[in-house]
Amino acid sequence: MKKRIISLVLCQLVFAFFTFASEKGNDSKYFSKPYIKSVMEKAAYWQLAHPKHELYDWTNGAFYAGVSAAYETTHSKKILDAMIRMGEANQWKPGPRLHHADDYAICQTYVDVYRIKKDEKMITPFKKATDEFMATPYPSEMKMRPITWWWCDALFMAPPALVKLGVTLNEPRYLELSDKLFKETYDLLYDKDEHLFARDKSYQTNWEKPILEANGKKIFWSRGNGWVMGGLVRILSELPKDYQGRAFYVQIFKEMAEKIVSLQQPDGLWRASLLDPDSYPGGEASGSGFYCYALAWGVNNGLLSKSAFLPAVKKAWVGLNGLVHTDGMVGWCQPIGADPKKNFNADSWEVYGAGAFLLAGSEIIKMRD
Numbered sequence: 001m002k003k004r005i006i007s008l009v010l011c012q013l014v015f016a017f018f019t020f021a022s023e024k025g026n027d028s029k030y031f032s033k034p035y036i037k038s039v040m041e042k043a044a045y046w047q048l049a050h051p052k053h054e055l056y057d058w059t060n061g062a063f064y065a066g067v068s069a070a071y072e073t074t075h076s077k078k079i080l081d082a083m084i085r086m087g088e089a090n091q092w093k094p095g096p097r098l099h100h101a102d103d104y105a106i107c108q109t110y111v112d113v114y115r116i117k118k119d120e121k122m123i124t125p126f127k128k129a130t131d132e133f134m135a136t137p138y139p140s141e142m143k144m145r146p147i148t149w150w151w152c153d154a155l156f157m158a159p160p161a162l163v164k165l166g167v168t169l170n171e172p173r174y175l176e177l178s179d180k181l182f183k184e185t186y187d188l189l190y191d192k193d194e195h196l197f198a199r200d201k202s203y204q205t206n207w208e209k210p211i212l213e214a215n216g217k218k219i220f221w222s223r224g225n226g227w228v229m230g231g232l233v234r235i236l237s238e239l240p241k242d243y244q245g246r247a248f249y250v251q252i253f254k255e256m257a258e259k260i261v262s263l264q265q266p267d268g269l270w271r272a273s274l275l276d277p278d279s280y281p282g283g284e285a286s287g288s289g290f291y292c293y294a295l296a297w298g299v300n301n302g303l304l305s306k307s308a309f310l311p312a313v314k315k316a317w318v319g320l321n322g323l324v325h326t327d328g329m330v331g332w333c334q335p336i337g338a339d340p341k342k343n344f345n346a347d348s349w350e351v352y353g354a355g356a357f358l359l360a361g362s363e364i365i366k367m368r369d
Helices: 002-031 033-048 058-074 077-089 107-117 124-135 159-169 172-189 222-236 246-262 285-300 306-321 351-364
Strands: none
Touching: 002 033, 002 306, 033 058, 033 077, 033 351, 058 077, 058 107, 058 222, 058 351, 077 107, 107 124, 107 159, 124 159, 124 172, 159 172, 159 222, 172 246, 222 246, 222 285, 222 351, 246 285, 246 306, 285 306, 285 351, 306 351
C-alpha cells in the first residue's frame, strides 16, 4: 500500500511537471515575432473588413492608431493603403466639433501617414482646425463641463495628435496647448490617493451625489484609465527627452502603472471597473489592451522596472490573445458608454478593441525577453 501511494504521488508530480511545461510551451508561442506579426495582421484585416462608425469618429481614431502601429510592425502595404484610403475618405479633416477632443483622435494617423508620404494635404486641415481652435474661446457650459476636456478619455484623443503635429512642424505652440488642456483635466479628475482618473466630475466622491460601485468603492472605469495610459505613452513617445514639461507626464505614468499592475486579475486582464472586479464578468479587451501596450512600452523604454513589470506584461499579452477569435475578431470588448457595463461577452467587438490589441502587439514584439 505504501509503495502504491508513493508511486501515485510520483505520477501526479510527473503529470504536473509536464502539464506545467506544456502550458509554458504553449504560452511561449505568443512571443515569437512571426506569431505576433501574424496575429496583428489577422486582427487588423478582420477589423478593416468590418467597418463601423464614421471614419473621423473617436472610435476609429483609436483603431487607426493601432493600424498605424501595425504598419510600423509589419510594413504591410495593404495596411498602409488602408490608412491612406481612410484619410482620403475624410479629406484629411478632423471631426466637425471644433473644441471636442474626440474629433482630433483620427489626426494622430494623419500625421503618421504624412511622415511617410510627405504630402502637405495630409496635415493642412488638421493644422487649420487647430489654429481656429486656439483663436476661438471655449464656450464654458454647465458646471459638469467647466473645462475644455472634461472627461478623462479625452487625454488619449487630442493631446497625442497635437504633440505629434507640434513635433513634426517644430511648432511649440501646439505642445503648449496640449500641456495646458491636459493639466486642466488632470487637476479636475486625477485622484491623488488612488492614482487613477475619474471618468468625469459625476464620479468623484467630492461631487454632490457621487456614484459608487456595489462594493462601496469609487468608480474608476478600466477603459477610461486605459485611454489615459495609452495617451501618456503616445505623448511621451513624441516629446523630446529634454522637453521642459516631460517630467509631469512621466510621474503620472509611473504612478498609474504601479496602481494598474496591482489591479490585474489572475487571467492577466482587467475588469470593466477597476476597484470592483467581482461585479463584472470577463476580461475587458480595450482597457486591457491599452494597459498591456502602456506597461510594455514603459519596460521597453526604461521607465518601468523589468523585474517588477515584465511578468504582468506577459500575462496581459497571453490573456489578450485568448480574446482573439480564429478569424481575427477581438472579442470581450465593452460597448460605448459613460460607465462600466456588464452588457458584453466573448462575441462583443468594437473597433477600438482591435486598435488597443494592435498597439499592445506593437510593443510586445520589441521586447527582448
